[in-house]
Amino acid sequence: MVLPIRFSLAVIVGLWLTVAMLSGVGFARAEESAAAGEARQVCSRLGCDRGVCVLLDANPGELAVALARQSELLIYLQLPSDEATDAARARADAAGLLGTKIYVEKGRWSQIHLADNLADAVVVTPAAVPLARSCRDELLRVVNPLGKVVLGGEVLQKPYPDGSDDWSHPYHGPDNNPQSADQLARAPYLTQFLAQPRYVPQPEVTVASAGRIFKAFGHITFHSREWPWLNTLAAFNGYNGTLLWKRPLEPGFMIHRNTMIATPEVLYLGDNDSCELIDTATGKQMGEIVAPEGSAGLAWKWMALEGGILYALVGKQEPRDPVVREDWNRGGWPWRPLSRGYDADAFPWGFGQTFLAVNPQTRQIVWVHNETETIDGRAVCMKNGRIYYCAHGKLVGCLDAKLGKPAWRTTDAKLLDEIGPHFRAQHPRYGYSSSSYIKCSDQAVYFAGPQRNRLVAVSSTDGRLLWSYPSGNYHLVLRDDGLYAIGSTHGSGKSLKFDPISGRVLAELPRVRGHCTRATGSIDSIFSRGLRHAGTMRTTIAEHHPQRISLMRPPCQDGVVIANGMLHWGPWMCTCNLSLVGNIGLAPAGDFPSDAAASETERLESHIETGQTIEPLAVRPGDWPTYRADNQRSGAVGVEIPSDVRLAWKYQPPGPLDPAAPITAGGLVFLSGSDGAVRALDSQDGKPRWTAYTGGPIAYPPAIGEGRLFVGSGDGWLYAFEAASGRLLWRFRCAPAERKIHCYGRLSSTWPVASGVLVDRGVVYAAAGIANYDGTHVYALDAATGAIRWQNNGSGRLGGVDQSLGVSVQGHLLLHQDRLYLAGGNVVSPAAYQIEDGRCLNAPGDEWDTKAPRGSELFVVDGKVSAFDQSLYAPKKYHPASYFALDFRQVNSGNVIIRSTGGKIARMDPNTTNEQKKNLWISEGFERVAAMALGKNAVVVAGRLPSSDPADLSRHALAALAVEDGRTIWSRSLPSMPGSWTLAVDSVGRIIVALRDGQVRCFAPTD
Template identity: 25%
Template sequence: MSRPRSIQWKAGPEYGRSHENMSSVSAVVSAGGRVFSIMDEGPAASIYLPARWFLSARDAFSGVLLWKIPIEEWHARLFPLKSGPQQLPRRLVAAEDRVYVTLGLDAPVSELDAATGKVLTTFEDTAHSEELLYSGGKLIVVTHVGPGVRPYQGLLPAGRRGFVLAERAIDVAGSRSVTLIDAATGKTVWKTPPGPVVPLTTAVDDGRMFHLSGDQLVCVEMANGKTLWARDVAAKAVKSGTAHSPTLLVHQGVVYVALGETLTARDVQTGDEMWSAPCAKAAYVAPASIFIVNGLIWDVDVGGEPYRPGSNRETVNRAYTGYDLRTGEVRKTIPVSGEHGYAIMHHRCHIPRASGGFIITSFPGIEFFDVASGEVTHDSWIRGACLYGFMPANGLLYTPPHPCACYTQGKLTGYWAVAGVRDRPGVDAQKPARLQKGPAYAKAVAPRPAAGEWPTCRGDAARSGTTKVSVPAAVKTLWRADIGGNLSQCVIAGGKLFVASIENHTVHALDAVSGRRLWNYTAGGRVDSAPTFYQGTIIFGCRDGYVYCLTAESGELVWRFRAAPTDERCVVYDQVESVWPVHGSVLIQDDVLWFCAGRSSYLDGGLLVYRLNPRTGEMLSVTRVDSLGPDDEQPPITPTMLARLDMEGAKPDVLSCDGKHVFMRHWAFDLGGTSIKQNIDHLFSVTGFLDASWFRRTYWIYGRIYVSGAQGWASTGNARPTGRIMSVDEDRIFGFGRDRYPPAPSSKHQMYVTGEKEVFFAAARMGDGAAASPAETDAAVAEPRPRRAGKGNPSAAPGKNYEWAIPADIQVRCMVLAGEGGDKRLIVAGARGDWVISQEAYEGKMGSVLRVMSVADGKTIAEQDLPALPVFDGMSAAGGRLYFALKDGTILCMGGTR
């Protein structure tokens, strides 16, 4: 087991669906070189959209998806996050070449072939199962007597009459039985009478089963189901809910019970008490944490709030205590205090783990406590899922998706398997061999793109989504071409249109006037965004770790540059990629080509930001953005960063430039490639320009930084112009997004409950010399500031400077600001219907629309239907025409009369 320093693989979903509601991850287990998981893969944009629960299997080392089975009904998704239910992780067991699982909320246990996912057997005697264990060929099942579930009604969005969610949740009350099944024959061996079995307390070892039942600890012989002994305990004094319960484990002839604030050891033969000692009452909204590591039983107290600057929590001191297994004597303690630099109010909402001589906690991220040396290391940039946590297995660390808003600027998102440090050459190794010249290397190039073209992602280096060429209010279809696949935004220059078919690894060229296909080029991996036109060439990055330069005329290779320091591959979203991928959309500024290779400033040596001569492919400079210190440790989180629950760190993005600085999300460089501290307003997305998920705790912003934290993210959004998508000109910011961000307590769901709504808006730019908003200063606070009314907008906040804001009745996926002076118009495209509650509307199945709006007040000038929903940010404007990349794999060109 090693600390996370290298990618092994990555998969999805990219985010958990909600922070205030039930976790999207119920269980993750591993056996036989496979990883199995139960996750909700429904849209992260709205928790009210239908859940899509799946049981899936992946190769444990490559991450390749092996099979996936839908689960039609699972636990109520509007269930409060901090109420668990902690029983769900115990519904999935993997044993050798078999998987045992409940394929429904109150379904019986099914046995699956681990290699194929085929259901082999369903054990009908196990209806209403809640917990599964497997030992020695026997399946132990805790079943609820009766349905075991109850109707559950969560908070619903305001103003949507008739919208209901018929959900069900686990019923903690009631009686339970324990059933033992011979896994080989499928026959029930025995079943205990119904009784007050306490959830999460069943354990087996060496032919015996133990659990708490009411106010007794019970030992049952597995061979025949007979009770061997029962001892009174104070279980009735402990309220058992879906979020927590007592903890019981068995080891080498001793059964240990953490109950209340006491850890008790009993002899498994007689039930007699051997010793007792103090222990933590519980983890943070999770069962008490006791582990056996290096021959001691450890009480891991993570239930409180150990550190937060500016409060008495700084002085809190506690210890992880290691007791002698047989006598209960204290053999070792690991002090835990503010000196460890914890940067969160509480432990994450799941139990810690123990593996390989480490106790692994999750206060801000993932901390490794070495029980032998007492040393602690921090990695706040990676964390597990709410409720479940993370899984150390197979020498790797598996971290499923989370909905966290802490440390957003540097923290990983998605489903990761990470490994320790790998020995690799430095960034300058094999430098001469990294440039490969193609057959068109010496050919002449054409002039720069003409005015009014769309030569790069979002139209220009600033990624403004703006063009000075006007587009007629009334347009019609001029042509439509079927490219196929998931398409990028289109680039139009030199009379041609260029687009990437992302999953198919291809870049296509079409005649911009007629739509006639001219050529295509297949790269070595995904091309995830639009290419860039430069002096008769097309340049794009690729997920294979290379940057390609082709002639725009014929698609011949001019040169190819390997941005990855070594040609090392991994699997990401089920395709092979470089460990150091490059986004498709590269930046040209002052005849210098910019791009970034890598995944995180904390993984695989960090990010590499390159400057190249775009005509020759010659490397001008490379800047490493590495957030680890010389000792490969995460630097201490400063009080300033801690105050806003943030940390140093960077993730790659499509780079942008204001003519003086190059930006990568919140990060900045001067034009020589040197990282600089920036205090400059610019358009960026905290999750990257290409993120189309619309996770509710993120947005695009015209500002300087994004303040993290359970309420900090809302504070920033209420202080600055923010939206789902935005376009910016010299004076104003136009956007589509929520009118406000309720700073909900982390335990209370408020998404759309308080009446927040989507709006179109126009806001004045503050200018680079303006003071930072309070949410962006070192004295950032969590509470939003009082709002100030703007024209037509009663909910505008200080710093937003709204000129107007009007309700939005469509889900905007694309936005372009086109024209100058009186001809300037805001053009948007998206889906009809209430996408917050309707999956059909969210997917564009209720119709898609193109709308032309007045920049003066947002009023509709013209509107017409589109044949399909555009991809996110999939509209371009050039030569008075509009070009759309549609989700059906086609390109649509619209304009005035020919």
């Protein structure tokens, strides 16, 4: 008898499950298989496979692993107990996904530890629905309007917030006035996300709609880091910076023009052949609009969308500008030569003669209007049914957009003379020749920009000249209270506020912009580049007070984009001395107290039971118990470096990670990194002794003191473990709030303990934060109990609330002459704190002239603490800044001082002054030095050797150089590049090196 198929399958499945339950391995596989099926259903319901996903369940480990493996989602778990949290972390760790795809936090569901709108999805499993249903408002708080909340069988969608605005056209709207109508993006601000890409080609164009940011990247690069984005159109989530999709653009078509428009459903993109209609959610082309017969050509020169109708200027197709794909070994980029088209004496792009109107829904042509003169696409704008345009030196005109008929046109010689000839621009002090130089309101049309010698206002009613001003290199922002003309140091040397109709000067603003970057306006501010490489300048509307946002600057061709209730800084190719680069989003902070003080009741968790003792772990002479060996970060220990070494053991972490530096003490090697785990290995054979977990990436290694291991985590907490066993003793929340953000592909607290830790005489020191405007929090805690000795919560704003100059957390701590130093970013660094009470010793200077090296590394150089170039949040590949550029490393002990810059290693003569420093010897065997460790007789160097083949696996090495004369004692190849300062030794002369991919090698003496 043949059984029905469904009965046969049921029997088979039942037998399989029975066998599985009788076998531990089988049961685990059955559980994994069930989780994989559930994950597929979840992904199908979500409709997205990337972004941040909150998963709430009492035992979420298997489902989290399955979701992470089947998608590009970052999975965030939050569990109420230490036991459940540790179990979930251990499962993710075993799967190799901890800190890359899965993040686990301890906490109640009534307060999810994420920033508002950060999550793309919240998934509550059916078993968790009864507990989570009461947290419905909290779940909706953390999800963004592009995402969903799956609450068991119910799916919730968050509405797009009232008062937010799109940035639908490259200059905000068809009028080219870069003034946002967003009511939510108000000062002060908190960092919402830091995201890739960091560096991109030029030109660049950005538009935004309904929470998505669209960026077109052009055809000109000068560093290999920009190559992956050549001729690319990309969409990003405007709430967390996640890349949603990307697609290629026509190579060599100059994109810096008004031919990209964003709507919630459709992105319109004009090119040399047509206007493409692209699905904003998927990036797939939905169709195209082609200029009709009788048009002056097929190429799209200008576009605007108003009242549901698409308007365009079209003309002859343009020759492609050759793609520039250079790879400079220095910072910066040239304004000339830039590209063949940009270098041409006459601007070659964007000219047309045919205006047309199209219904984008039906793709039917509404009207066509041909001009006899050639219209400059840079000089076309639109507002309330009128299109204003200029044929340079010939006419200024206006079209009735409803009829496609001229409303007026003028060839008045006086007006055309006032508008004047083109200035070439193409210089950092002026800007790009491809910039638009026309804006409009219902009352006037304004001509100004990098190509203009005068600012000219024309009546929008009839084209008559209203007024002019004898300088044209202004960035205009038109507001209800006046026309803001943001000037530069060249031209008038002033920033002015005009009456828009009469031209009367209403006010002179305190500051001019820095160079060419576009000025843009929010509800309460105008943003531009800060003068003298000072990051971003925010000018308040109420007081006309300039404030500095120092860590980042806007890209030249976009400025700060205001959309979806936030401020957006885009990536660029700039190598200015900036601490933060890339896709950066700031959200309104409201009344959040960025300088909030900590209390032990709120912040300290003690796990020490009465009467418990600490198992001792001796730090032996020659051990390496903290970052770069000691609190002065000398990189030196009093141990003999072996005359020869062998590979003793190697370690491979469960998953990919960025390693922090190893440390050694008491016969153990301690490893940590971006997965948030701390691992103790036996230094003799590399076998694991214990593993403990934190909730975020670890930037700097732990420090050992009095049997305790202290480590600062990206989750905003400082942890104290028993060093011998990994038992948690206490933890202290250094962050003022539990608020995770998206940070270059990871989840991190807004206030990570990114300084690492420093322990000295029974006190552990740490600093939490990223950007000074978020707040910088420096602590001294009792090493035994975690009790607060002192705290400084105000050094992020040294001049008080009216001045934005302050310390950021952009590197590690160093102790020198009873002062605590912190790498503080590109304005105040190093920051210095009184060791007794935490008072910041840096005096607030001039807000606009104060600068410092952006570097994360501190060294005591000739008795003075200095910061050096590479920033904490930089990509792994070193790129020098345009100034303060010095790739510097130093190890020192007594009279032995060894330094490296680039690949050159030299022992310095200590008896000469810094200005006349002599070398006792020089070694040039390395192309780039990653780390050094100084022993009694030799310096151990890890890095990259010179090689003509970038794929040469033997080019990475570990070598010992004699202190006496610099000769090579021995050299061993490494499988990949070592990390920055990821080198340590121990008391018996073992050498431990961590590689960039997380692998660890231990070399031991051969005798």
